[in-house]
Amino acid sequence: MNYNQFKKQYADSGGDISRAVFLKNQGVMRIKKEKTAVTNLNKIFAAVFSITYNKGYQAMSMRDLSLKTGMSLGALYAYFPGKDELLAIMQTQARAMVKGTLEEFSNAYKDPLEKLRAVIKAHIFLSELFRPWFYFTFMEARNLTTQGFDAVKSIEEHTQKILSDILVQGEKIGVFKPGNHDLTACMIKAMQQEWYLKRWKYAKQKISVDQFTGHVLEMVEGFCLAP
Amino acid sequence: MNYNQFKKQYADSGGDISRAVFLKNQGVMRIKKEKTAVTNLNKIFAAVFSITYNKGYQAMSMRDLSLKTGMSLGALYAYFPGKDELLAIMQTQARAMVKGTLEEFSNAYKDPLEKLRAVIKAHIFLSELFRPWFYFTFMEARNLTTQGFDAVKSIEEHTQKILSDILVQGEKIGVFKPGNHDLTACMIKAMQQEWYLKRWKYAKQKISVDQFTGHVLEMVEGFCLAP
DNA sequence: GTCTATACACAGATAGAC
DNA sequence: GTCTATCTGTGTATAGAC
Numbered sequence: 001m002n003y004n005q006f007k008k009q010y011a012d013s014g015g016d017i018s019r020a021v022f023l024k025n026q027g028v029m030r031i032k033k034e035k036t037a038v039t040n041l042n043k044i045f046a047a048v049f050s051i052t053y054n055k056g057y058q059a060m061s062m063r064d065l066s067l068k069t070g071m072s073l074g075a076l077y078a079y080f081p082g083k084d085e086l087l088a089i090m091q092t093q094a095r096a097m098v099k100g101t102l103e104e105f106s107n108a109y110k111d112p113l114e115k116l117r118a119v120i121k122a123h124i125f126l127s128e129l130f131r132p133w134f135y136f137t138f139m140e141a142r143n144l145t146t147q148g149f150d151a152v153k154s155i156e157e158h159t160q161k162i163l164s165d166i167l168v169q170g171e172k173i174g175v176f177k178p179g180n181h182d183l184t185a186c187m188i189k190a191m192q193q194e195w196y197l198k199r200w201k202y203a204k205q206k207i208s209v210d211q212f213t214g215h216v217l218e219m220v221e222g223f224c225l226a227p
Numbered sequence: 228m229n230y231n232q233f234k235k236q237y238a239d240s241g242g243d244i245s246r247a248v249f250l251k252n253q254g255v256m257r258i259k260k261e262k263t264a265v266t267n268l269n270k271i272f273a274a275v276f277s278i279t280y281n282k283g284y285q286a287m288s289m290r291d292l293s294l295k296t297g298m299s300l301g302a303l304y305a306y307f308p309g310k311d312e313l314l315a316i317m318q319t320q321a322r323a324m325v326k327g328t329l330e331e332f333s334n335a336y337k338d339p340l341e342k343l344r345a346v347i348k349a350h351i352f353l354s355e356l357f358r359p360w361f362y363f364t365f366m367e368a369r370n371l372t373t374q375g376f377d378a379v380k381s382i383e384e385h386t387q388k389i390l391s392d393i394l395v396q397g398e399k400i401g402v403f404k405p406g407n408h409d410l411t412a413c414m415i416k417a418m419q420q421e422w423y424l425k426r427w428k429y430a431k432q433k434i435s436v437d438q439f440t441g442h443v444l445e446m447v448e449g450f451c452l453a454p
Numbered sequence: 455g456t457c458t459a460t461a462c463a464c465a466g467a468t469a470g471a472c
Numbered sequence: 473g474t475c476t477a478t479c480t481g482t483g484t485a486t487a488g489a490c
Binding site: 053054055056058059139142143153156157179180182183184186187189190191193194198200201205207211212215216218219222223 | 280281282283285286366369370380383384406407409410411413414416417418420421425427428432434438439442443445446449450
Binding site: 061062063073074077082083 | 464465466467468469
């Protein structure tokens with residue numbers, strides 16, 4: 001599976017975050033028509049990414065957001081109760097989306113080696129497809145409340161465990177070498193994160209997602225596979 | 228070399244950032260006595276790290292900083308012209324320190340494998356010794372001006388090149404396998420960064436710097452060494 | 455060198471017309 | 473649903489006393 005295939009497959013399963021946000025937060029937002037809400041949420045999220053990419057969420061003013069979306073301050077406050085809540089909503093929804101997709105891919109394979117490849121690829125491809133979301137959730141995680149940050153830790157540990165479980169399982173049947181599988185899982189996650197944290201670098205060096213993913217897999221397999 | 232040995236060795240060569248900041252910025256700050264300046268700069272930097280760790284630089288107010296340092300607003304402005312300039316000063320000094328140390332370690336070895344080990348270790352150990360500085364410069368890099376961010380890119384490429392040059396050199400004499408050495412260098416950097424970006428994770432899992440560094444070296448050597 | 459007091463810009467948020 | 477106008481708190485920065 002390469003990135004284009006992943007993209008096609010995932011587009012079908014419906015990656016519409018704005019609609020999910022609307023459905024989950026109907027109680028709190030004053031907009032009732034789904035189509036209006038989804039259209040404007042899309043505009044709002046895009047504007048948030050564009051503004052915060054260079055200066056962070058705290059430095060974005062509601063007036064910045066109003067200017068970029070073309071919506072008035074009053075209109076914006078019909079979509080979320082406050083600036084902090086907007087951040088929380090975005091972080092929560094992004095986490096749910098990542099968790100769901102990774103589990104889906106993890107359950108689709110039985111053989112440890114195939115499973116490992118699929119999960120690693122899926123994470124990098126997903127981070128490419130939703131790059132602004134990944135970058136944003138990473139960089140703004142520390143602005144969250146204690147509970148919000150606990151949720152961040154929790155998903156980090158969860159995805160790490162998905163990887164280390166695969167390695168343990170593979171060791172049992174002799175496919176992978178023994179070793180500290182938790183630390184190896186951490187290293188894999190570090191390499192995956194590199195892709196969306198250093199966007200400028202790989203754009204400049206003209207390295208594609210597929211090239212990058214291939215190299216990560218080479219390194220992981222070179223280290224993990226039993227001789 | 229383990230972390231404790233590194234710590235001892237580096238403490239001798241003088242890692243006093245505050246003094247360096249004082250010497251470099253005498254023209255711009257109103258304090259003339261070195262001892263006073265260094266003492267208070269230490270307080271200021273420590274306060275910045277403590278405040279920004281959880282909410283970022285933009286969200287730190289000068290009143291926060293005044294409260295944490297015990298210095299008045301007026302006094303603070305005697306040490307730097309403005310909030311933005313304080314950020315720039317800290318980023319610049321941190322970069323100079325890292326660059327200097329890594330080159331020092333890179334030049335101390337000839338054999339590619341030894342050199343690779345030394346450089347990888349030195350970077351992780353340095354990031355442990357100056358963890359607040361590393362975390363801060365990474366997370367706040369995007370608040371910089373265009374020139375400031377160019378400097379960030381430049382040092383990223385510089386340290387990447389140090390690594391890839393070693394790999395190229397080692398391939399020539401048959402120690403390392405052929406491959407995309409630039410991408411491998413990127414992966415190494417990603418793993419190194421992991422150490423200071425996810426402090427909470429390794430503290431919780433009780434993994435020491437030496438353990439972490441050992442695992443990075445294992446992975447790199449497992450992948451790079453020629454059979 | 456360090457303090458207090460203050461200027462003045464801009465932040466988040468809301469009310470009420472349309 | 474969306475707008476304009478406005479309230480009120482807080483931000484960075486400076487002046488001038490000690």
